[in-house]
Amino acid sequence: MDPGYKRLLAGLSPLAPIETGLPESGTPAGPVKAVMFDVYGTMFVSAAGDISQADTKKNMDEVVAEIFDDLEISGIPPEGIYESLTQKIKQHHDTQKRAGVEFPEIEIDRLWQEILKTESVRLARQAALAFEIRTNPVYPMPGLTKLIETLKKKGVAAGIISNAQFYTPLLFEHFTGSLPENSWARPDLLFYSYRYGHAKPSPLLFDMAADALWKAGIKEHETIFVGNDMLNDIYPAHNRGFQTALFAGDARSLRLHEDDPRCKNLSPEMVITGLGRIADIL
Known part of the structure; x- marks a missing residue:
């Protein structure tokens, strides 16, 4: 990693998630052969709740x-x-x-x-x-290390579909010691929004992920997508045919969009409050 980036990232301090009060519920609808993740508010605690959402209280x-x-x-x-x-x-x-x-x-x-x-x-x-x-400082969500160890141990196909910027992979390298593709994620299953010019909830990233999974012999219903936002994550993942898990582990980033008509009759297969739950079902 560039020494300049490393010096800046060294300034990040621990952040703890804030409980949402939502109970865990549900189980996978069928066998899970692949897991795709959102990053901000799901794998990382995000102080502002999401990428590029600046804390406007600051001058x-x-x-x-x-x-x-x-x-x-x-x-x-x-x-x-x-x-x-x-x-x-x-x-x-x-x-x-x-x-x-x-x-x-x-x-x-x-x-x-x-x-x-x-x-x-x-x-x-x-x-x-x-x-x-x-x-918008970030820090690994509790259970991330265990989750990564489980993904590596079981050889589960895993990847990312996330609104992101060039520094998103660097955060993984800083916190976990390696880039996702060098550790737990398949290189062909990494879909960062900045690389494609489309942000969630665009179906484009989910369509590309589904195509890549099909090439690996994995169908949508055998894949679970984990994210903290009902509109940006659960809605497009559900529409593409993925199983879905709403991550309700941090009040800062949980987005239910209860008044949005696209989310009113939408229910994920699972609601989880910790990444350990995903590790447990694999």
Whole structure:
């Protein structure tokens, strides 16, 4: 890992999940040959509840000033950088929606390159990572180590379907010692939104995952998808034919969307409050 990224990630501190009060329920509807995971709010405790959801209680100008000082960025005033970032994200989303992308995803490092007016991808990525760490710190969800050990021991096909950025795989390397594809996940079952320009709840990532699973001889109904958001996770996974497990282990990130018509009559096969439950069913 790049030493600059490693130094920034070393600043992450333990975070404990907040109980939701929801009881566990359900069992798999059939044999489970593969498990696909959301990341933020499921495998990682997310202080803001999800990726790129900044803690708006913080003074963003002060946050950016700290980052610029730490990374020795000069010649650009920190005031208004956060507003510029949010504006660029909106502009990108609007452009992609006009092009027919229903749920667009950005590449955050490219936007930071534009803001910093730099050709250095490394500097832009350091700034993006530093900002995310300060505004939405994360930490492994309890039970993640046991889950990974179980996945490796049993040889279960496993992967990720998640809204993510370039730093998401780095978080696994920092916390677990290796990238998912070098440890517990199949390289062909990793679907990070930033790589495809589509974010959940777009069906695209789930369609690609289903196609990859079929090539491995695994059908949708033999796969369980685990996520903390009824709309972004359970809805598209259910529509594609996956079994589903709602992760209700942290009040910060649990999203039930009870008023959304797409979720009103939607029920996951399982509700779980800890990753150990997935390890137990494998």
